[in-house]
Amino acid sequence: MAHLAHYKEAHPLPFVITHWINLVAMICLIITGFLIHFPVSGTMGVARGVHVFFGFVIFINCVVRMIMSLFVKSAPTGGTRKQTADFKSWLPQKDNRHQAGAWIKYYLFLKKDHPLSAKLGVPQKLSYLLIPILIILMFITGLALWTPTAGALAGFTSFFGGAMSVRIIHYFGMFVFIIFMFIHVYLANVEGTEPTKLMFFHKEHGGLVYDPDKHVIVGDDNLQPRNE
Amino acid sequence: MEQETSTVDFGSMLEARGVSRRDFLKFCGALAVAAGLSQAAAPRVAIALEKSVIGAKEGGLFPVLWIEGASCTGCTESFAQIETPDVGKIVLELISLNYSDVLSAGAGYSVELAKKQTIESGSPYIVVYEGGITQGFGSNTLRVAMETGEEILCHAAEHAAAVVALGSCAVNGGWMAAYPNPAQATGVQAILKKHNIGTPVVNIPGCPANPEWLMSVLVQVLMMGGAEALVAGDVPAVVKTLGLDGEGKPQGIFGQTIHDNCERRGHFENGEFVYEFGSKEEELGYCLYPLGCKGPQTKSNCGVTMWNNRRSWCIQAGSPCLGCCEANPNDPGDNWVEVNTPFYERHRDLHIGDWFFQPTVVAGAITGIVALALIIHGFGMKKSGRTDGGAPFEQRRAWDVKNPDKSIGQYEYSIYEDNDPVVLQKAQQEIAKQYEQATEEVAEAAEAAAEIEEGR
Numbered sequence: 001m002a003h004l005a006h007y008k009e010a011h012p013l014p015f016v017i018t019h020w021i022n023l024v025a026m027i028c029l030i031i032t033g034f035l036i037h038f039p040v041s042g043t044m045g046v047a048r049g050v051h052v053f054f055g056f057v058i059f060i061n062c063v064v065r066m067i068m069s070l071f072v073k074s075a076p077t078g079g080t081r082k083q084t085a086d087f088k089s090w091l092p093q094k095d096n097r098h099q100a101g102a103w104i105k106y107y108l109f110l111k112k113d114h115p116l117s118a119k120l121g122v123p124q125k126l127s128y129l130l131i132p133i134l135i136i137l138m139f140i141t142g143l144a145l146w147t148p149t150a151g152a153l154a155g156f157t158s159f160f161g162g163a164m165s166v167r168i169i170h171y172f173g174m175f176v177f178i179i180f181m182f183i184h185v186y187l188a189n190v191e192g193t194e195p196t197k198l199m200f201f202h203k204e205h206g207g208l209v210y211d212p213d214k215h216v217i218v219g220d221d222n223l224q225p226r227n228e
Numbered sequence: 229m230e231q232e233t234s235t236v237d238f239g240s241m242l243e244a245r246g247v248s249r250r251d252f253l254k255f256c257g258a259l260a261v262a263a264g265l266s267q268a269a270a271p272r273v274a275i276a277l278e279k280s281v282i283g284a285k286e287g288g289l290f291p292v293l294w295i296e297g298a299s300c301t302g303c304t305e306s307f308a309q310i311e312t313p314d315v316g317k318i319v320l321e322l323i324s325l326n327y328s329d330v331l332s333a334g335a336g337y338s339v340e341l342a343k344k345q346t347i348e349s350g351s352p353y354i355v356v357y358e359g360g361i362t363q364g365f366g367s368n369t370l371r372v373a374m375e376t377g378e379e380i381l382c383h384a385a386e387h388a389a390a391v392v393a394l395g396s397c398a399v400n401g402g403w404m405a406a407y408p409n410p411a412q413a414t415g416v417q418a419i420l421k422k423h424n425i426g427t428p429v430v431n432i433p434g435c436p437a438n439p440e441w442l443m444s445v446l447v448q449v450l451m452m453g454g455a456e457a458l459v460a461g462d463v464p465a466v467v468k469t470l471g472l473d474g475e476g477k478p479q480g481i482f483g484q485t486i487h488d489n490c491e492r493r494g495h496f497e498n499g500e501f502v503y504e505f506g507s508k509e510e511e512l513g514y515c516l517y518p519l520g521c522k523g524p525q526t527k528s529n530c531g532v533t534m535w536n537n538r539r540s541w542c543i544q545a546g547s548p549c550l551g552c553c554e555a556n557p558n559d560p561g562d563n564w565v566e567v568n569t570p571f572y573e574r575h576r577d578l579h580i581g582d583w584f585f586q587p588t589v590v591a592g593a594i595t596g597i598v599a600l601a602l603i604i605h606g607f608g609m610k611k612s613g614r615t616d617g618g619a620p621f622e623q624r625r626a627w628d629v630k631n632p633d634k635s636i637g638q639y640e641y642s643i644y645e646d647n648d649p650v651v652l653q654k655a656q657q658e659i660a661k662q663y664e665q666a667t668e669e670v671a672e673a674a675e676a677a678a679e680i681e682e683g684r
């Protein structure tokens with residue numbers, strides 16, 4: 001047992017909600033996406049309606065989440081209740097600096113001890129930067145294929161080599177999402193399910209205390225009520 | 229009086245071809261629809277046609293040069309296959325077909341001369357160009373009368389009022405531009421751009437192009453105000469009269485997808501599909517989407533105009549749309565064969581060199597490999613005891629150890645430094661052990677000393 005304490009300051013309520021929305025939207029989009037590509041009798045109308053609906057939901061959710069990150073505060077690392085503007089823990093942080101190699105070595109079993117890090121490890125940080133870009137790309141390619149908006153995006157479509165190419169980009173994009181989800185779910189849970197319980201249900205869990213200003217572990221917190 | 233004469237003349241013209249007045253009006257309505265107008269425009273088309281025919285009798289025929297590029301002649305065949313005395317032929321009588329590789333009665337020197345005279349006459353003419361233009365091998369894969377295909381097009385187009393690129397090959401190379409395209413085939417618009425020729429291009433894709441589409445363009449150009457604009461060289465007016473879109477295609481014909489006007493669309497929406505040829509679903513006329521129908525992404529009005537004198541069309545005949553009208557004049561790679569093969573698959577084939585594959589195969593394989601890698605990694609994590617909260621944290625970052633002067637962590641505050649209870653406890657134990665050892669040694673020494681004392 002060597003993880004940092006899981007405090008709900010890491011994931012303020014608005015982000016718990018956007019995370020839930022992302023989860024539901026993404027799963028619905030993937031299922032209906034498959035149903036559109038490999039049609040099953042009787043499902044086409046519903047699948048398309050649901051797909052278009054959640055396409056808008058996930059895009060709007062992504063934009064809202066990005067705007068909120070500018071002013072909603074969250075803990076910049078695990079193991080602390082201190083908070084800063086959320087977007088800062090999205091961008092490279094001092095706590096992460098020079099740690100990419102350490103993370104890769106750790107996951108390749110070439111490094112025995114756990115790298116110190118910010119809220120997001122280096123690999124996670126890179127993948128989370130990619131996700132909004134991917135959502136936007138999926139949204140635009142989706143609109144380019146959707147009849148009501150296809151005309152307005154004709155230039156975009158021909159830039160990418162026609163409707164067939166846009167369809168294939170959109171299709172590959174879905175697999176990138178699936179792969180991201182596999183890795184994301186795996187990394188979030190492989191060392192214990194505490195981060196997941198915190199993310200979804202705001203359930204806190206004790207552990208080591210990290211000081212985001214001094215960038216070191218400074219204590220231990222078993223979450224027992226303290227005598228003041 | 230004059231009106232009366234002309235009507236009689238026109239009526240007898242129709243009669244001579246075995247066409248009733250009723251058939252003629254029906255045809256005008258069809259032309260109007262093909263041109264993207266409503267049926268209600270039929271009388272307008274009829275009047276325009278009559279006038280033009282009269283005009284034609286007075287010697288005002290519009291010259292047309294129909295030139296074959298790298299083509300299979302399919303578009304000409306399609307146009308010429310009108311088997312009964314058909315009203316469509318009347319349109320042909322509105323133009324003076326001064327040159328056609330396939331249809332001209334003359335051959336060799338005489339037709340080449342006719343072409344030359346038309347080009348040099350100084351009066352406006354239209355070029356209908358069929359087939360692609362091959363640029364590879366010094367453009368020598370096509371040579372007619374000492375000129376390469378590329379030169380023929382440029383010479384003819386330079387002084388033309390407009391070029392109609394007829395068929396997908398003429399639009400962007402068509403199947404000739406498909407991989408690996410050794411002849412470097414491309415379309416009319418790209419070649420004119422390459423040679424800085426500003427003649428307006430009307431793109432009519434299709435493999436072959438539907439004859440009615442060409443007729444509708446000719447009707448618009450010759451009769452509905454297009455001609456004056458062409459003669460005046462007023463490109464924006466031409467574009468407007470013909471309703472051309474950004475790719476130079478008449479929007480009334482190529483503005484909507486096959487899927488938009490498909491008679492099987494109801495089955496698509498209900499989720500009733502044909503998964504296999506010869507099945508019960510096929511018999512029921514369900515939607516052909518799972519069999520690779522390219523209707524949803526192919527823009528053309530086949531479902532409205534239909535084919536072979538409006539008898540039927542691909543999807544009515546039971547074939548998924550192959551997307552033969554997919555042709556981007558600015559991108560020879562976006563040709564219908566490249567983009568739509570295999571015809572019965574939902575996606576095109578991708579290729580790396582000569583290795584062809586479907587997107588699903590690659591995407592599925594990569595996803596599978598990642599999933600497998602994660603499972604194997606999970607066993608590794610389990611074995612190394614990291615699944616219960618992860619490995620213990622490093623005490624100092626490796627980089628900080630190497631660069632103590634630029635260190636990020638302030639380790640003097642770390643619990644792992646001297647105030648670490650674990651370290652402290654270990655140290656205390658060590659001291660206790662050493663103390664014990666020392667006491668033991670002292671005791672032993674004392675014992676030894678006592679023995680020596682006794683021995684004395």
Ligand code: SF4
Binds near residue numbers: 492493494496517543
């Ligand atoms: S047959 Fe093709 S064009 Fe017609 S509804 Fe089905 S998918 Fe669309």
Ligand code: SF4
Binds near residue numbers: 542548
């Ligand atoms: S239905 Fe499709 S394949 Fe058939 S002619 Fe039209 S565009 Fe071409």
